[in-house]
Every structure is written in C-alpha cells, then in structure tokens.
Amino acid sequence: MRTTVVLVAIVLLWIAGSAAQQPPARPDNQPGRKWTEQQLRENSGHVRAGRSLNPKVWPNGARVAVAVTFNVNNSANQLARGDTAVVAMTGGEFGAAQGLARVLELLDSHQLPATFFVAPVAASVDPQMLPEITKRKGHEIGVLGWSDEDVVALNDAAEEGRLLKQAVAYVTKAAGRPPVGARGPSGAISLHTMPLLKANGILYDSTLQARDQPYEVLLEGQPSGIVELPVSAYINDYRFLTSARTGPGLLPSPELVFEQFRDEFDVAYEEGTLMVLTLHPHVVGMRSRIIYLDRLIRYMKGKPGVWFATGEEITRYVKQQAGS
C-alpha cells in the first residue's frame, strides 16, 4: 500500500519534472494576429474619432483657435502610487510653490485665458492654488482625475466612477460651478471613461489624439455628443522637458522644444484649425522654460486672427456651429 503511494508519487513527480523540461508555455503577446475581421473591428472600435467639428470660421472671423492648457498634477500621481520619496515630492511641490504663480503672472501680462485641468489631490495639498486661479476671471478649471491616477492600470469602472464623481464635486465646490471639461489623468483613458464623463455632465474631453481638429467622439460606433479637443504628444512639455523629479526629459532644450510648438501653431494657422498646447506648472514654470512660453505667446499674438480661448469656450462654439 505504501509502496503504491510512493510509486504513484514518483510517477507524478516524473511527469511534473518532464513537463518542467518543456519550454514553459508563454502568454501569447500578439493575440491580434488571430482575430477575425469582425473581432478586429470590434476591438479597435470602442472609442473612435467621429465627424470633424472644425467650424468654417472661428469667432470674430479668427483663423485659428488656441487653447493654452495646464495640467496641475504636481505630486498627485506620486501620491496615488503611494511613493513617499521626499525629494521627488518637492519636484511636484515646485508647481505650487513657484511654477503656478509664474504661469499666472505671464497669462496676466498677456491677458490670456487658460484652462487648468486639476487633480483635486494636488489642489488639496496646496489649497492656495485654486483660489489664485479662480480670482482671475476668464480661466477655466477642468478635472484631471482625482489624483492623476492611471485609469487603464486601475481597470475598475466602479472605482474610476467613484474617483471622477469625487473630483467633480471637489472642483464644483472650489470653483463655484461644475466643471465641463476633463482630461484623462496620466494621459490615459479607459474603456469606461467616456460613459462616466457623460454621466458626470462633462461636455468635452481633451486626451485623444486622432485629429488636429475638434471632433465628436464615437462610442461603439455611435455619436456620443462628447466633443474632443485633441491634444498631441508633440505639443506637450512633459516628455521633452520633464521636471527634475523624473530626470531631464527626452529633449532638454527649451529652444528645440518650443520651435516645434511654433511649427505646430504655424500649420494650425495655415489650415485654420485648433492648437491645444499642454503644459505643466512644475515643468514650464521653471525659469529657463517660462521665457520660451513668453516668446511663443508673443509670436502667436503677433499674427492677426488668433482666438485664444478656454476649452469650454471652444467646445460651446463648435457645438453651436455644428448645430448640436
């Protein structure tokens, strides 16, 4: 009896051993190649670009619309990750302690409206920020998640919904009115995001990148009514000029970076569309960068027919022009 048990055990172990000698079955990391046409269409069709909402003409006969936008996240993502690193935390704090004031002063000097997408956690850590923005009339506050969380990694519709609702409530209280614009925190949006934005009264998103022009978002192939004011990885200070907390960035020359922003503007101007510039107070608010933002604004203001507007103003205008 005992012999049998031991023999069975040995046989089982032998099988286990020989199985271990087979190459381990690796997860297939290229599943798409086996999908049918139907599956390819469904899987790539959850959130797509619908009709262009670029108007025939911008307000007052302007040729181009420019939205200067800031992501006010400071250390919110670090906090979301539970990272207690002290020095890194000060890299984000720079946004509140120096960067934002510098940015607001520059906007004042040019009398330019801007849109601030704010992570409420960053706002609650430095509560002086939002009053500084709202006391100047003309700027818009939108939401940037709750704590600049990565909603794709989160992959939890209920939790994402809870965080968004909390963020909308925070901004509503702080700004005195509900936000109408959202940008995906950490540059990501999940497959749950768009329906959640609709349910929370958000009129426009500014995260996707399928066009240069404003467009309507399609959800599962159907027009959603959500306006997309597309951003571009090429008109964002972050990856090129990342703050000290994550290293010097991919192209740590503000001169080389801002010349690309100017080229983007030139083509947008020529084509009569939209430019959404994405900046961060803790990145562009540094002394060696803010001077280039000043020069870019001067350059754009030097052209006739440039409409500087908030995301909300642009959204309301293109919606009204498109009759929706």
Next chain:
Amino acid sequence: MRTPVVVAALLSSLSAGLALAQAPAQPGLKWSDEQIQKTAHHVRAGRKLTPKVWPNGARVAVCISIDPDNFTIPLNAGNVNPVPISLGEYGALEGLPRMLKLLDKHSIPASFYIPAVAAMLHPGMIEEIRKRPRHEVAIHGWIHENPMTLDDPVDEWRMISQSLDLLEKQWGRRPVGNRNPSWTMSTHTIGLLKKAGLLYDSSLQAMDEPHEVLLDGQPTGLVELPVNWIIDDSPMYGPAGDFPSPRMIANVFRDDFDEAYRAGSMFMVTMHPHITGQRSRIRQLDELIVYMKSKPGVWFATAEEIAKYVKQQAGLPGTASQPE
C-alpha cells in the same frame, strides 16, 4: 529509505524548472565554429547591385518610403485602449492626407508599406494612393506582427499570403515588395518571401547600397533595398524618440543624402504618417525634398522601380533582359 528518493526526485524536478528559468544568456559562447558560421551566414548581403549609372544618367536614386502602421501595433498586442488607438488613427485621418498632398506638390513617387489590417480598417488610404499611379503599395506584415518572437513558419506564411491578397484587392495590383514589421525577421522569412515570388525586400541593414540577399550562402535573386534606423523618423523624432527634434534630425537625413549623392548610390528614408504627418514634422520632409530636388541628377523612384532597374542592370535571373 524511500522518502529520500521522493525528495531527490522532487529536488531534481525543481532544479530542472530553475535551470529553465535562468537559461544562460550567452549560449553562443559555447557554440562550435560550425554553429557560429551557420547562424551568422543564414541571411547575408550578397553582391552589390548599385548600377554604373541610374536612369537618365542620374547620380543617385531616392526612395521616400512611408509606413502607415496606424494602430496595428497596440491592436496586435491586445491593447485596445482609446489613447493608443487615437494616436495611430491620426496617421489615417491627418498624417497620410498631409503627406500625399506634399508628394503631389512636388510630383514625386513614394512606396507605401501597409500592414494589411491597417488597410482593412481604413480602406480610404489605398483608395487615395490608387488615385496617384506613381506610388507603390507593398506589404508590411498582416497586423505589424513580430515574426521573430512568433518563430512559426506556418503562421508567418498565412499572414504573408493574406497580406498580399488583401492589398492586391484594394490596390488592384499584387505587391512585389516587402518590408518586415519593426524590421524584425524570423529565420524563415527570407525563404517565405522567395516562395511568395517577391521581387525585393526592404528590411535589412548590411549596406547602404542595393544588394542581393544570400540565404544559407546561396544567391536568392531577391533584391535588398536596405534601410537604417538612423534614417527613420520613429526612433529619432517620434514623441519618445532618441532625439525628438525634427530640425536636428533633418540635418542627419540631409547629410546621409549628401553622402549617397557623392557615392552615387541610393537614399532610402523611412517615415510614418502618424509621426512625419504631424504639423511639427511635415515641414522637415518638405525641406528635405526641396533640398534634394535642388541637386541635378536625383532620380526619385518607388522601391519597385529601383529594384527592377538594378536587377535588370545586373542581369539577375528573372528580369526582362535575362529570363529564368
């Protein structure tokens, strides 16, 4: 007595598993000379095919090659999140039309290497290319798969055949050229390209000049029009590129062209609609074309035209001058 046997068996199967998990990273150090030679010479550069003179006495051949990958890379990886899908879709909605317009302005041809799934999901791309008969359409994988990690000749052949069929249906002609996705090949690829009866490949990097591909030491008749990562927009000035300054990288492209011109060989530049089709990048292509057109004796051609010409000049089998 028996227990130690069981323990020993358990230990040995565990160690087999461990050995697999920590496979030696440098197995080649233990190869015989024969193994080294066989592996290194599996696919090699054969004789140079740069002709004595290019058509109409031109000094250099220039091929503008464009890879409209759109979102096939994330889709194949099963990543169907809205942001990466939108980033890729930019290529079809904005980038490709802008690049076609620029090529129209200069009246020059280009070769388009299109993953079949990208063509399936945005059929308007080849429809637009077809309206301009000077352009070429060639294959670029089924869904921008990586055949090297798949290492499966049956699946690879399925995808090559399906790609040729789909592009033939949309373009109206069967493609004669190949560019492997991400410039990766399996050890089966060259044999399969031969089997498919293709005229040329454009993925290898052993020379600047057109050459014949050797497979296991034997001439294949397959023409190679080599590429290089340093004359490719993606690793250089894509948003995560090594040096994302279009202006600085355009200097590198121009220097490369100058040297090709001096040597009388070929200049093959690789670009992507979702990168070079961006507003801040299209100007670099415009300026590069203007510069090249300013020199006498530059032959702008499709890769197919170049491959046919060098093959015929060299008297390779399977050409008009020397039938097989």
